[in-house]
Amino acid sequence: MKTYKIAISILALSGILSACVDSDLGPLRKDFEQNEEISYDYAATADSMQNSTYSLYIAQDGTFNFNPGGAYGNYWPNAHALHVYVDAYTRTGNGAYLDKMKKLLLGIKARNGGTYSNVFNDDMLWLGNACVRAYNATDDAEYLEVAEFLWDDVLESYSEVFGGGITWKKDTPNLKNAVSNGPTIVLATRLYNVTQDEKYLTWAKDLYEWQKANLVDPQTGLVWDHIELLQGTPTVKKDWIFTYNAGTWIGSGLRLFQITGETGYLTDALQTAKSSMNRSELTTDGVLKSEGQGDGGLFKGVFVRYFTELIQEPAVSDGDKGNLVNFLKFNIETFYKKGLRRPDMLCGPNWRALPSDQTDLSTQLSGMMLMEAAALLQEEGVLE
Numbered sequence: 397m398k399t400y401k402i403a404i405s406i407l408a409l410s411g412i413l414s415a416c417v418d419s420d421l422g423p424l425r426k427d428f429e430q431n432e433e434i435s436y437d438y439a440a441t442a443d444s445m446q447n448s449t450y451s452l453y454i455a456q457d458g459t460f461n462f463n464p465g466g467a468y469g470n471y472w473p474n475a476h477a478l479h480v481y482v483d484a485y486t487r488t489g490n491g492a493y494l495d496k497m498k499k500l501l502l503g504i505k506a507r508n509g510g511t512y513s514n515v516f517n518d519d520m521l522w523l524g525n526a527c528v529r530a531y532n533a534t535d536d537a538e539y540l541e542v543a544e545f546l547w548d549d550v551l552e553s554y555s556e557v558f559g560g561g562i563t564w565k566k567d568t569p570n571l572k573n574a575v576s577n578g579p580t581i582v583l584a585t586r587l588y589n590v591t592q593d594e595k596y597l598t599w600a601k602d603l604y605e606w607q608k609a610n611l612v613d614p615q616t617g618l619v620w621d622h623i624e625l626l627q628g629t630p631t632v633k634k635d636w637i638f639t640y641n642a643g644t645w646i647g648s649g650l651r652l653f654q655i656t657g658e659t660g661y662l663t664d665a666l667q668t669a670k671s672s673m674n675r676s677e678l679t680t681d682g683v684l685k686s687e688g689q690g691d692g693g694l695f696k697g698v699f700v701r702y703f704t705e706l707i708q709e710p711a712v713s714d715g716d717k718g719n720l721v722n723f724l725k726f727n728i729e730t731f732y733k734k735g736l737r738r739p740d741m742l743c744g745p746n747w748r749a750l751p752s753d754q755t756d757l758s759t760q761l762s763g764m765m766l767m768e769a770a771a772l773l774q775e776e777g778v779l780e
Contacts, residue, residue, distance in 0.1 A: 437771070437774060438728070438732075438767060438770035438771040438774045438779070439487065439488075439771040439774070439775070441732065441736075441741075441767050441770075441771075442483075442484070442487070442764070442767045442768050442770070442771045443484075443488075444741050445736075445741045445760075445763065445764050445767055446480070446484050446764065447741075448740055448741035448742070449741070449760055449761075449764060450496075452464040452740070452742075453469070453757055453760070455468065455503070457499070457503040457506065457507075458496065458499025458500050458502070458503045459474050459477075459500055459503035459504060459507055460473065460474055460477050460500075460757050461757065462756055462757050462758075463754055463755075463756055463757070464754075468507050469756075469757040469758075471504060471507075471508060471514055471516070471519040471523070472516070472518065472519040472522050472523075472694075473694060473757045473758045473761060474500065474503070474504050474507075474757075475504065475519065475522035475523035475526050476522060476526070476694060476697065476698070476758075476761050476765075477500060477757070477761060478497060478500050478501060478504075478523070478526040478527070478530060479522075479525075479526045479529065479701070479765070480761055480764050480765060480768065481493050481496055481497045481500065481530075482497070482526065482529045482530050482533050483764075483765070483768040483772075484768065485497065485533055485534075486533050487768065487771055487772065487775070494534060497530055497534070498536075498538075501527070501530075501538075501539070501542065504523065512542055512545060512546055512549075513546075513549050515565050515566050515567060516564075516565055517550050517553050517562055517563065517564065517565060517566065517576040517580075518564065518573070518575040518576050518579060520546040520549055520550055521546070521550060521575075521576065521579035521580055521583055522579065523542070523546060524542070524543045524546035524547060524550070524579075524583045525543075525579060525582055525583050525586060527539040527540070527542045527543040527546070528540065528543045528583065528586040528587060528590060529586075531543065531590065532590070540590065543583070543586075543587065544587070546583075547583060547584075547587060550562060550576075550580060550583075551599075552566070553565075553566055553576070555569060557569060557570060557572070557625070558572055558610060558623055558630055559606065559609075559610070560602065560603070560606040561576075561577050561603065561606045561607070561610065561623075562576045562577050562580050562603070563576060564576045564622065570624055570625035571622060571623075571624040571625075572610075572622060572623055572624075573621060573622040574607065574611050574619045574620065574621055574622065574641040574644070574645070575621075575640065575641060575644070577603055577606070577607045577611070578607060578619070578641060578644030578645050578647070578648050579644050580599075580603055581599075581600045581603050581604050581607070581644075581648040581651075581652075582644055582647045582648055582651060582702075584596045584597070584599045584600035584603070585597070585600050585648070585651035585652060585655060586651075588600065588655065589655070597655065600648075600651075600652060600655075601652065604648055604649075604652060604661075607619075607645070607648075608664070610623055610632070611623060611632065611641075612645065612664075612668075613634075616667070616668075616671040616675065617642075617645075617664065617667035617668035617669075617670070617671050618637050618642065618668065618671050618672075618675065618677060618678070619637065619638075619641035619642050619645045619668065620632050620633060620634045620636065620637065620641075621633045621636035621637070621638065621641060622636070637677040637678065638678075638687060638692070638695050639672070639678050639684055639685070639687065639695045639696050639698070639699035640694070640695040640696075640698035640699055642668050642669075642671075642672045642678060642699055643698045643699035643700070643701065643702040643703060644698065644702060645664075645665070645668050646665045646668050646669055646672075646699075646702045646703060646705075646706055647665075647701075647702035647705060648661075648665075649661040649662060649663075649664040649665035649668070650662065650665045650702070650705055650706055650709060653665070653709075653711070654709070662709070662711060662712075665706055666706070666712070666716060669703060669706055669720060670716075670719075672684075672699070672703070673719070673720075673723045678699075682723065682726050682727075682730075683726065683727055683730050683747055683748055684696045684699065684700075684727055684747065686744075686745040686746040686747075687745060688745050689744075689745050689755075689756045689758065689759045690756065690758065691758060692745065692758075693745050693756060693758035693759030693760075693761075693762055694758035694759070694761055694762055695762070696747075696762045696766070697761055697762030697763070697764070697765035697766065698762075698765075700724070700727075700762075700765050700766050700769050701765055701769070703720070703724060704724065704769040704772065704773065706720060707720045707721055707724065707773065707778060708773075708776070708778075721773075721778055721779070724769070724773075725779060727747060727766065728766060728767075728769075728770045728779070730747055730748055731743065731747040731763065731766055731767075732767075732770075734747070734748050734749060734750070735747040735748060735749060735750065735751075735763070736750075736763065737750045737751055742755040742760060742763075743755060743759065743760060743762070743763030744759060745759050745762075747763075747766075
């Protein structure tokens with residue numbers, strides 16, 4: 397647990413204590429004069445963000461709206477909302493999250509025309525991955541059934557165009573994205589770990605080799621967004637480099653290392669992580685870059701999820717782990733002190749600044765993923 401010194405005036409003290417609903421303090425008053433040590437933990441902040449987001453964004457059917465009081469927040473942000481519920485449930489053991497998780501899952505299906513099948517393969521992959529995590533946390537077989545259904549649906553978009561890989565959408569045979577392949581590898585490894593069915597491991601290895609050969613910069617480990625057929629020529633979009641693609645590539649290599657013990661996979665994951673910390677394509681002065689709201693608002697949260705898993709891997713050397721921890725810690729503390737607006741516990745796409753106006757669901761979820769990661773690592777003693 398970390399301690400911060402703040403200045404508190406005697407006159408303001410009673411007002412501050414009555415305003416705090418947990419140990420997470422709001423912005424400092426200008427009239428503070430007397431030093432006093434205040435302790436807080438990241439779990440309390442994560443709880444506050446969970447409660448506020450639920451209150452502001454939830455729809456009657458248990459799905460989340462894109463903006464407070466607005467319309468449905470779309471398939472893929474709601475899939476990540478299931479991830480965030482799983483984070484909270486595994487951290488707290490609070491059974492209230494079980495009902496929320498199931499209502500959200502069924503609500504996604506209802507909002508999608510009574511099916512989990514979607515033209516966007518990446519949308520289904522986000523939900524499939526969240527469902528395996530939900531199954532692991534709850535032993536509820538319905539989540540595993542949904543994940544296996546989504547896996548089979550996504551595989552229908554595999555083809556030999558460009559030598560392999562999964563298409564971005566079902567109707568884009570000549571366009572294959574990192575976002576439709578990295579998460580497929582991760583889902584395959586999750587399903588292998590649950591079922592021990594070798595077919596999943598075979599798919600994971602094959603898709604990994606395809607993505608590494610086609611969409612990963614061999615010099616930096618940064619992940620290019622997609623490859624497409626333009627005027628009959630395969631063309632890689634190398635100037636589109638996003639945090640979430642780096643994140644799922646880290647997660648892919650890490651999981652294959654954990655399953656196979658082959659160190660090359662871990663080396664790949666570390667290469668991408670190190671570049672992500674140091675290169676301007678993804679980081680600005682030590683903080684993951686703003687990628688705007690909308691879809692881009694969710695990108696950093698995906699990165700943080702898999703970057704955190706890399707920190708937790710015992711095979712990572714002490715030196716590398718220290719660098720990974722320091723980078724994530726700086727992002728967490730910057731967000732906590734500069735990017736989290738209280739008391740509504742909302743955030744923007746720039747973790748160095750308070751949100752200027754309205755925060756959409758995808759952007760809010762990224763901040764929640766960061767704070768859930770902070771709470772997890774603090775509980776494990778990685779963060780103070």
